[in-house]
Amino acid sequence: MHEPLATDLLPGSDRRVDYHLAETLDGLYVPYALRTPAGEGPHPFVLVAYGNGGGGLAWLRERAHRFRHVTDRLLEAGYACAWVRYRTEVELGYQRGGRLQVHGRQGMELMNRAPLEYEDEVAVLRDVAERPEIDADRLFHLGVSHAGEMLFKLLSQYDGLLRAGVAAEPASHELLTLDLDGEPTVESEDGLRDIESLQMRTVEHARSRITEPETVSERLDGVDIPVLVLGREQDELQGIFRLTYELLAEKRSDAEWRSWSHDVHGYIYPEVGDDGVAQVDEVQREALDVIVDFFDRYR
Template sequence: MSAWNWATDPVSSDELADYYLAETLDGLYTPYALRMPAGDGPHPFVFVAYGNGGGGMQWLRDRVHRFRHVTDVLLEAGYACAWSRYRTEVELGYQNGGVLRTDVRQGMELMSRAPLEYEDEVAVLRHVAGLPAIDGGRLFHLGVSHAGEMLFKLLSQYGGLLRAGVAAEPASHELLTLDLHSDEKVTVADGLRDIETLEMRSVSRARRAMTDPYEVSRRLAGVDIPVLVLGREQDELQGIFRLTYELLAARRADAEWRSWSHDVHGYIYPEGEPDDVQKEALAAIVDFFDRHRGIGG
């Protein structure tokens, strides 16, 4: 595994981020920047993700440095952690692509479709689990916005990888089969939806927009871990966030919900000094992970 540790970046005068390349399901590579807590391992690990993919190494390095507070908090709590970069989202790729199937033709692998962005997360999780300093049985996921939805997409098709996960402000439009075409604020050009101005603040409206409740139930049946869903009181998509939780809670008694009032989408990833709400939310996240950390603390 050490052969793929291809770069080291000083985060401060005495702390480093080690950059690794994880082989994706189709044989390419996706990077992640690993930070390790003090003390001997193996350590539990938190995958830290935000939004859609793309941006490459420039995006990843910017996250490591400019949004380092969340990883500082996790390190202090004894968790190894990593920001990662994954491929760009494909419009309705999860909805239309189905489960990824593989077979062999002429001695080489053949796939039913290309891997999607959440499957790059799978690749990173499998790779990091093999590192000697990481406890592969105690992997966690922390995702915001599109990356919150990605957690559920991952769980619906790839079980047994994670111990617990946090979905903060999960943009679960595709997961929940929401019909957005009739919304006057949603436009479609060349097959791509523009939902930047979408508003869906109420749970009842989000529930009415579901086109296939049976399929949503099937997807959520794959969730095999406790999940904490975080909302944001004034967010224009708060109804989607809350509905994601309510549908999950109907299946799992260990689903949890917390919501705070804050002006920033993605408030759990402070840029610079955190405010009181951000400190409280991050403390709640660490407490959630700690409660599901298992033997060894």
């Protein structure tokens, strides 16, 4: 089924946003907000994601409108693209759950665990790949913060889906098995860690907290595409961002790193005013140019 659930017009743009539902691996549905460029397809596609999950269609619609500049820029470069929404993160679900396994029972499916948020991205990618206006062999991923880590989680367990990916300010503490219990700014209540004030500004600090280096190595062995990792100079987690790149670069010669100084976490997603005009500074403009150039090289 390719008809949209709903459609929005965006001020100052002739490229609308269509809301669709993708069936998740366990038979539920997650929404995504698709935009396609002018011209005849099939088009390459970029999945656009930010942070933790939850919020549903209300969150998605706000992103599609207020943070549309990144999709405007991708459309201009000839990419179809979609802001996506997924389920909420499960604390250490990736670390403890292992690879998802699906078997049968009573004519239906049986799973060893529930799908996790990055597997909702898998569902969206598979759904998009079936659309006639999308080139299924040219799918890309752009994720910021927790969604940057999600790119690596996805790649560690699902191969052959993506052509290339960008992990911006990836909060990769779970991917890298970092021990946070001894960090003075981290508290835990009922088994859930409050890491909002976590500080790991240096690579040395982050590297010293790795608890399972062999597990990390195996996870990064699953990365089967070029990945550009983006940092932010004054970010409290810059050490984690850089360490993610350095460990990946030990595996792949096509891993890339860029970092800028900016006051906003998630700076590659500039906001758009009610008039449809993006509030973009020079750093954001340069970073988006670098991202598009990176995708173009693997297009």
